[in-house]
Amino acid sequence: MRQGLRAAFYRGGTSKAVVFNGADLPADQAERDRIFLQVLGSPDPYGRQLDGMGGGISSLSKVVIVERSDRADADVSYTFVQIAVDQPVADYGSACGNMSSCVGPFAVEEGLVQIASDGEALVRIFNTNTSQIYHARFPVQDGMPVEQGDFVIPGVSGSGARVTLDFLRPGGAATGSLLPTGNPVDVLQVDGVGAVEASLVDAANPVVFVSAEALGKTATELPQDLDADESYMARMEAIRRAGAVAMGMAETIEQAALSNPKVAIVSAPAGFTALDGSAYGADSHDLGVRLISMGKSHRAITLTGGMCTGVATQIPGTLVNRIAGTADPLRIGNPSGVLPVMAEVAQTSDGVEAISASTFRTQRRIMDGTVFFSDAVTT
Numbered sequence: 001m002r003q004g005l006r007a008a009f010y011r012g013g014t015s016k017a018v019v020f021n022g023a024d025l026p027a028d029q030a031e032r033d034r035i036f037l038q039v040l041g042s043p044d045p046y047g048r049q050l051d052g053m054g055g056g057i058s059s060l061s062k063v064v065i066v067e068r069s070d071r072a073d074a075d076v077s078y079t080f081v082q083i084a085v086d087q088p089v090a091d092y093g094s095a096c097g098n099m100s101s102c103v104g105p106f107a108v109e110e111g112l113v114q115i116a117s118d119g120e121a122l123v124r125i126f127n128t129n130t131s132q133i134y135h136a137r138f139p140v141q142d143g144m145p146v147e148q149g150d151f152v153i154p155g156v157s158g159s160g161a162r163v164t165l166d167f168l169r170p171g172g173a174a175t176g177s178l179l180p181t182g183n184p185v186d187v188l189q190v191d192g193v194g195a196v197e198a199s200l201v202d203a204a205n206p207v208v209f210v211s212a213e214a215l216g217k218t219a220t221e222l223p224q225d226l227d228a229d230e231s232y233m234a235r236m237e238a239i240r241r242a243g244a245v246a247m248g249m250a251e252t253i254e255q256a257a258l259s260n261p262k263v264a265i266v267s268a269p270a271g272f273t274a275l276d277g278s279a280y281g282a283d284s285h286d287l288g289v290r291l292i293s294m295g296k297s298h299r300a301i302t303l304t305g306g307m308c309t310g311v312a313t314q315i316p317g318t319l320v321n322r323i324a325g326t327a328d329p330l331r332i333g334n335p336s337g338v339l340p341v342m343a344e345v346a347q348t349s350d351g352v353e354a355i356s357a358s359t360f361r362t363q364r365r366i367m368d369g370t371v372f373f374s375d376a377v378t379t
Contacts, residue, residue, distance in 0.1 A: 001374075001375045002372045002373065002374060002375065003372065003373060003374075003375045003378065004370040004371065004372045004373075005020065005024055005025070005035065005039075005370065005371055005373075006020075006021065006024050006368075006369075006370060007019060007020050007024075007039075007368065007369070007370070007371045008106065008109075008365055008366075008367065008368035009053065009365075009366045009367045009368070010064070010099070010102040010106065010363060010364065010365055010366060011102075011156070011363060011364045011366060012064075012096075012098045012099040012100065012101040012102035012361065012363045013097070013098030013099070013101050013153065013155075013156070013303055013361040013362070013363070014059060014098050014153070014154075014155040014156055014299070014300045014303075014336065015059045015060065015062055015096060015098035015099050016055065016059070016060050016062065016366075017062035017063055017064045017096075017099045017102070018036075018039055018040065018053050018062075018063050018064070018371060019063075019064040019065075019066065019102065019106055020063070020064070020065050020066070021065075021066060021067065021110050021112075022065045022066060022067030022077075022079070023067060023068075025065065026378070031377070031378055032090075033081075033090035034377040034378070035373050035377055035378070036063045036081055036083055036090050037083060037088055037090060037377075038052065038373040038374060038377050039052055039053055039063075039371045039373055040052045040053055040054035040061055040062075040063070040083040041053065041054045042054060042061065042083050042084060042085055042086070042087070042088065042089075043084065043085070043086050043087050043088045043089075044056075044085060044086060045086055047085055047086055049061060049085060053371065054083060054085065056085055057085065057296060057299070058082065058085070058293050058294035058295075058296060058298075059098070059293075059298065059299065059300075059302075061082070061083045061084070061085050062080070062081070062082060062083065062096060062099055063080070063081040063083060063090075064078065064079070064080060064081075064096075064099050064102065064103065064106075065078070065079040065080075065081070066078055066103055066106050066107055066110070066112065067112070068112055069126050071126055073124060073126070073133055074124045074125060074126035074133060075107065075112070075113050075123050075124045075125070076103065076104075076107045076112050076113060076123065076124075076125055076126070077125070077126045077127075077128055078100065078103045078125050078126065078127050078128065079092070079127075079128045079129065080092070080094070080095050080096045080099060080127070080129050082094060082096070082259050082294065084258065084294065085294075087258075089258065091257065091258060091259040092129055093129070093174070093257045093259040093260050094129060094174070094205050094259040094260045094304070095127050095129045095130050095132075095173065095204065095205055095304050096302070096303070096304065097165065097167075097204060097205075097302060097303025097304040097305075097306070097307060097359075097361075098302070098303045098361060100125070100127070100134060100136070100165055100303070100361075101136065101163040101165060101361035101362070101363040102363040102365075103123070103125050103136060104121065104123035104125065104136030104137075104138055104145075104163070105136075105138060105145035105147075105163075105363055105365070106365070107123055107125075108121065108123070108140065108143075108144065108145050109144065109145065109365065115140050115143050118140060118141050118142065118143075119139070119140065120137050120138070120139055120140075121137065121138055121139070121140045121145070122135060122136070122137050123135070123136045130173035130174065130204070130205075132167065132168070132169065132170060132173055132204075133168050133169075134165055134166060134167040134168060135165070135166045135168070136163060136164070136165055137163070137164040137166070138161060138162070138163040138164070138363075139161050139162075145161075146161045147160055147161055147362075147363070147364050147365070148160065148161060149161035149162060149362070151360065151362055153339075153360070153361060153362055154274070154300060154334065154336040154337025154338060154339055155275070155299065155300040155336030155337065156362065157276075159362070160362030160363070160364060161362060162360050162361075162362065163360065163361045163362060163363055164358065164360055165303075165358060165359055165360070165361060166356055166357075166358045167204055167307060167356060167357045167358065168355075168356055169353075169354065169355065169356070170203045170204040170307060170308075170311065170354050170356070170357045171202065171203050171311070171353060171354035172202055172203075173202055173203065173204055173205055173206065173304075174202055174205065174206045174247075174249060174260055174261070175202045175206060175247050175248055175249060177202060178201065178202060178203060178311070178315075178351075178352055178353065178354050179200070179201065179202075179315070179351070179352065180200055180202055180206070180246070180247040180248055180249075181200055181246055181247065182351075183200075184199060184315055184316065184317035184318045184321070185197060185198070185199050185317060185318065185319060186198055186199075186200055186246060188239065188242045188243060188246060189242070190235075190238050190239050190242045191238055191242075191253070192234075192235070192238055193235050193238055193239060196210060196214065196239055196242075197210070197211065197214065197319070198210045198239065198243060198319070199312060199318040199319045199320060200243055200246055200247050200261075201308055201311065201312040201315065201318065201320075202247065202261075202308070203307060203308045203311035203312070203343075203354045203357060204303075204304035204305075204307040204308050204311075204357055205260060205261070205262060205302065205304035205305060205308055206247060206249065206260055206261035206262070206308070207261055207262045207263070207264055207291070207305055207308045207309070207312070208239060208240055208243030208244075208247075208261050208262070208263040208264070209264055209265075209266055209309075209312060209318065209319050209320055210236075210239055210263070210264070210265055210266070210319070211265065211266065211267070211319060212265035212266060212267040212288065212290070213267065215232060215235060215236070215265055216232070217232065217265055217267075217290070218267055218270060218288070219265050219266060219267035219270075219288035219289060219290045219333075220267075220270050220271070220272035220288055220333075221290060222273075222275065222335055223275075223290075223296070223297035223298065223299050223335050224297075226290060226297040227296060227297050233292075233295075236263050236265075236292055237263075237292075237295070238253075239263055240256065240261060240262070240263035240292070241253035241254075241256040243261055243263065244256035244257070244260075244261055247261060249261060258294055258295065259294065262291055262292065262293055262302065262305050262308075263291070263292050264289050264290060264291035264292065264301075264305065264309070265289070265290050266287060266288065266289050266309075266319060266320055266323060267287075267288040267323065268287075268288065268323050269282045269283070269284075269285050269286060269287060269288055269333060270282050270288060270333075272288070272333060274335060274336055274337050275299060275335050275336055276336070276337075278337065280333060280337065280338060284331065284333065284338055285331040285332060285333035285338045286313075286324040286325075286327040286330055286331045286332070287309070287313070287320065287323055287324040287327075287330065287331070287332055287333065288333045289301055289305075289306075289309060289332050289333065289334055290334070290335065291305045291334075293305070297335075298334075298335070299335055299336060300334050300335060300336035300337075300339070301332060301334040301335075301336075301339060303359060303361065306332055306334075306339050306341045306359060307341055307343065307357035307358075307359060308357075309330065309332055309341065310328075310329075310330045310332075310341035310342060310343035310357055310359075311343045311345060311354045311357050313325070313326060313327060313328075313330050313343065314326055314328070314343050314344070314345035314354075315345060315352050328342055328343065329341060329342045330342070330343070339359070340359065340360075341357065341358070341359045342356075342357070342358045342359065343356065343357045343358075344356045344357075
C-alpha cells in the first residue's frame with residue numbers, strides 16, 4: 001500500500017527541491033528521512049533517481065521544510081536536507097542558498113506569512129541547519145509572490161522576478177568561527193598529496209579554498225572534465241577531509257561528513273566557455289572558481305559557497321583575497337557563467353567579523369500536490 005503527503009516542487013536558483021510544510025510531516029526524524037529518500041528516489045546505484053523526484057545530481061536531490069517560527073526575529077524556519085543520490089543518506093549538515101530563495105514565496109503561498117499590500121515583501125527566515133537568520137525580499141501582487149520578471153541568473157534559462165537574499169552575520173555557520181583556525185591561510189598536510197596551502201573559511205557554509213595552479217588546473221574547466229580526472233577528484237577529496245579536521249568539523253579524516261565542508265579551486269580571471277556555450281572573457285569576472293559538492297563538481301557554484309567566497313575576498317590574506325582583492329560586488333566566474341555576490345566584513349577587537357553576505361536569485365513553483373511512498377517506510 002502507499003501513503004501520500006502534500007508537497008510542492010520548486011526551482012530555487014540553480015537547484016530544485018521537494019518542499020514540505022513542516023506541519024504535514026511526521027514528528028520522528030528517522031521516519032521523515034525514510035520518506036524523503038523514497039520520494040527523491042534514493043539510494044539509486046544507477047545514479048539517476050528514476051523512481052523518485054530527484055534528478056541524479058546533488059543540486060537536484062534536495063528537500064526543504066518550512067514551518068512557522070516562534071522566534072521574535074523570524075517569521076518562518078527553514079530546514080534543508082541534502083539527499084545523497086547513491087547512498088541512503090539524508091544530510092542536515094549544510095544549508096542551501098539556492099533553495100533559500102523559495103522559502104519566502106512558499107511561506108506566503110502556504111499562508112504562513114500574511115502580506116498586507118502589493119510591492120516588495122520581506123520574510124525573515126531562521127535556517128535551522130546553521131542557526132542563522134536571513135531576509136528574503138521579493139515582489140508580491142494581490143497577496144501572492146510574483147514569478148515573472150526580467151532578472152537572469154547564470155545556469156537557468158529564461159528570466160524571472162528577482163529575489164534578494166541578505167544573510168545576516170553569516171560567519172561561523174558550521175564551526176562557530178569565521179576563520180576556524182584563526183588564520184587566513186593554513187598549510188595542510190594531506191595524505192597522498194603533501195603540503196597544501198589553503199584558506200579555511202566558514203561563512204554561510206564552510207569552504208576549503210585551494211589554488212587551482214597547485215592542483216594543475218585553471219578553474220576554467222567544465223564540471224564533466226574535472227569529474228573525469230580521477231586523480232584530481234581524489235586529491236580534492238583528501239584536501240577536503242584534511243580541511244574538515246583542521247576546522248574542527250571532524251576528529252579524523254574518515255569521520256568528515258560528505259556535505260561539508262565544500263572544497264574549491266580558485267584562480268585569477270581567465271577566459272572560459274560556460275555550459276551553455278557562452279564565452280566569457282577575463283574581464284567579465286574577478287575570480288575563477290570550481291567547487292565540489294557531495295563528491296561532484298558543481299555545475300555552477302552553490303549559493304552559500306558563492307557567499308563564502310565573497311566574504312573570503314574581504315578577509316586580508318586569504319587565497320581569494322590575494323587574487324581578487326576586495327572586489328565588491330565580487331564577480332565569480334563559474335561553469336554556468338558569472339555570479340555577483342556582495343559581502344561586508346569588519347575588523348573588531350575579537351578579529352574579523354562577517355556582517356552580511358547578499359546575492360540575488362529567481363524561483364518558481366513548478367507543481368504542487370501529493371508525493372507518494374510505500375507505507376513500509378513508516379513502520
